Amino acid sequence: MTSIVFQDLHKQYGKFQAVDGLSANIEAGRITGFLGPNGAGKSTALRCLLGLATPTSGSALLDGKKYTQLSHPSREVGAVLDTSGFNRSLTGRQNLKIMCAAGGINTDRIAPLLEMVELTPAANKRTKGYSLGMRQRLSLAAALLGDPQILVLDEPANGLDPIGIAWLRQMLRDLANQGKTILVSSHQLAEMQHTVDDVLIINQGKLIADGPIAQVTQGRSLEDTFLSLVGAGK
């Protein structure tokens, strides 16, 4: 079942095309890797999808709706974004409580999620003192608060240690098996090769490859495929 649709999405900053006609379908029950070099337009496309940036033209829809048309966004879509943050003078738990209040989510969800991301011992410390990986874990807990059907994750493995990456992979697989839609961007190609079912590869704002991972890689490693597609390393 198609869950996220990009339709000829364009996002222009001045004369610069950050996203240049992206069209793609993302299926439920599968993990889709969103790949591309630095500055390719991944975060920009995801921000358009989540209503944080306004597309110049085209659209990005979740179950046929714009993000701004969702009736309970926090319970329908969970997101981790590279530039999002927490109130640094508040504790991890207080930050999550604010998100629960805003999203109309029961605070009972907080304790088990903190346990799952292994932040229970740090939950009552101010996030000012969190490491990069701890902030990332808190972001993942925040994305899952509303038990959403769709997850949009921009570089969720950023800053995670190998143990964290392993549980992230397992968690994404479990969630996909429950029929949820997972769109995840990353630079860690070796890791992505073992995690994702489908890939979307963009370069300079344009889609350059799209499909099940086996079909895109044709027996090569994801890294080799990626480098030859984006024309680097020659």
Added chain:
Amino acid sequence: MNLIKAEFLKLFYPRRTYGILLAAIAISVLGAAFTPYALSKIGSGMAMPLTNAAAIDSVYSKALAGYIFAVIIGVLTVTSEFNNHTAIATYLAAPKRWQPMLAKIIVAAIGGALLNLVATLVGMGSAAYALTFYPEAVAPASNVWLDFSLVALLTGAVLSLIGVGIGALIRNQNAAVSISFVWLFLIDRILAVLFVDVGKYLPTGLVTSLMNLKFNYTGPVVSVNTGDYLEPWPATGLLVAYGAVFVLAALLTTNRRDID
């Protein structure tokens, strides 16, 4: 309702909020407690002895000085979201951007009103205490406790809303807080005293009007004749109009811009 609750948590969780409250109380108490001393000195043989009931009103009126910190409450309501990059989480939970902004407006108005009320009551308490040291002091001319509490609620709410507008327009926390301070502590006060024709239409002048003080003090450096200011009701109307303009600015600016 959810969003209003979230905004209340954002206001009441940080320790900073209580620091701002303490600062507001401090400035109210300082002004109110030292004015009797100042008046008893400069007032001797001049226009403002403590035997003049209007002078006693002006002592109590110093307790209202905390409104400057109500502006800071309003500013921070908006700028802390950009400062901490929590705007993303806020707009992911409520993508129709006027909704969280409306929640901020409601919470900032209540927060600013409460802050100013608490600071004013503590300040008036210290004014009453300070006046016990001056046997010549008479009773206030008006019902200062009730009147100034109402003025505190109104000015706290409106000034906080002006802060919300400033925060939404400027977004940079340090810049917005500095500009608010410099404006209200310096420029606005100077205009209110030295250039009354302009100053009477600005916040400090309007707050002065609302206190409805009646005195005419001629000093070597500055002279203040409360008759130069607007009457309380037109001043109330103008102050509320300022609040409305800044609220409108806050609602309009949040709608279009991309969130980083």
